Amino acid sequence: MHLQLEYCLILAAALFCIGIYGLITSRNAVRVLMSIELLLNAVNLNLMGFSNFLDPVGIKGQVFAVFVITVAAAEAAVGLAIILAIYRNRDTIDMEQFNLLKW
Amino acid sequence: MNLAEGVQVVSFGVLALMVLGTALGVVLLSNIVYSAFLLGGVFISISGIYILLNADFVAAAQILVYVGAVNVLILFAIMLVNKNEDFSELPRRWIRKAATGLVCVGLFALLSTMVLITPWAIAPQPEIPLANTIVTIGKHLFSDFLLPFEIASVLLLMAMVGAIILARRDFIPEPRVEEPIATALTLPERPRELIKSEK
Numbered sequence: 001m002h003l004q005l006e007y008c009l010i011l012a013a014a015l016f017c018i019g020i021y022g023l024i025t026s027r028n029a030v031r032v033l034m035s036i037e038l039l040l041n042a043v044n045l046n047l048m049g050f051s052n053f054l055d056p057v058g059i060k061g062q063v064f065a066v067f068v069i070t071v072a073a074a075e076a077a078v079g080l081a082i083i084l085a086i087y088r089n090r091d092t093i094d095m096e097q098f099n100l101l102k103w
Numbered sequence: 104m105n106l107a108e109g110v111q112v113v114s115f116g117v118l119a120l121m122v123l124g125t126a127l128g129v130v131l132l133s134n135i136v137y138s139a140f141l142l143g144g145v146f147i148s149i150s151g152i153y154i155l156l157n158a159d160f161v162a163a164a165q166i167l168v169y170v171g172a173v174n175v176l177i178l179f180a181i182m183l184v185n186k187n188e189d190f191s192e193l194p195r196r197w198i199r200k201a202a203t204g205l206v207c208v209g210l211f212a213l214l215s216t217m218v219l220i221t222p223w224a225i226a227p228q229p230e231i232p233l234a235n236t237i238v239t240i241g242k243h244l245f246s247d248f249l250l251p252f253e254i255a256s257v258l259l260l261m262a263m264v265g266a267i268i269l270a271r272r273d274f275i276p277e278p279r280v281e282e283p284i285a286t287a288l289t290l291p292e293r294p295r296e297l298i299k300s301e302k
Contacts, residue, residue: 087186
């Protein structure tokens with residue numbers, strides 16, 4: 001009984017599914033961003049698991065995880081700026097009322 | 104990792120429970136501030152799992168970037184859009200929630216079946232784990248991942264400029280009357296206006 005790759009992957013899958021549930025059902029725009037962060041963390045967990053178990057010498061998965069963290073930080077900054085701009089224009093953060101692009 | 108096998112499995116289990124519990128709290132709690140703080144809990148637990156997976160540098164980067172920057176940014180955003188609005192009730196909302204939950208459970212079942220039946224090419228663990236992951240990551244970053252590294256810096260610059268422009272409050276200044284300022288370099292008389300050539 002020792003730590004196996006499957007544990008990491010199943011934990012990441014569970015985190016990803018929780019993130020998708022929050023992404024679809026939440027109505028607060030800030031909570032949608034939090035769900036996106038959960039999704040990115042699940043992917044990072046996958047990368048770290050693969051890096052440790054499939055490539056333990058040249059740890060390329062960790063380099064990928066560093067890049068994903070960079071992109072996630074940039075995405076969070078831009079996303080929160082967009083939410084602020086929408087909040088100033090529409091005076092609400094309810095996702096159901098952002099229907100300007102509805103056909 | 105120099106821990107015994109049992110200790111590793113037990114700490115992985117505890118950290119996994121913390122990750123799942125706090126993530127469910129992020130998604131399900133109704134107060135957005137509690138969600139933001141629980142999100143910090145998710146990040147810290149995940150960084151503990153990284154340490155279990157022999158990745159000390161990424162664990163430190165996770166805490167610095169996620170807990171220190173992203174979580175604080177989200178808290179600031181909550182503070183800036185702090186409006187306790189009661190969302191209007193939508194008809195048949197529970198059907199949507201139930202359908203989404205069903206899809207997510209199905210996705211989880213699919214993914215875990217895939218994980219369990221795939222024969223992974225597990226590499227043999229080295230006798231002594233990598234003593235210094237920072238050196239290895241740095242060598243990767245400046246040799247075979249040099250181009251993505253440079254592109255990431257450009258991406259960060261673009262994100263910074265874009266965030267500033269998007270979040271800036273549009274301020275329309277009053278039209279100012281230009282007062283002629285008398286300095287040592289000011290001409291004593293205005294230069295002659297150019298005579299407009301008439302066509």
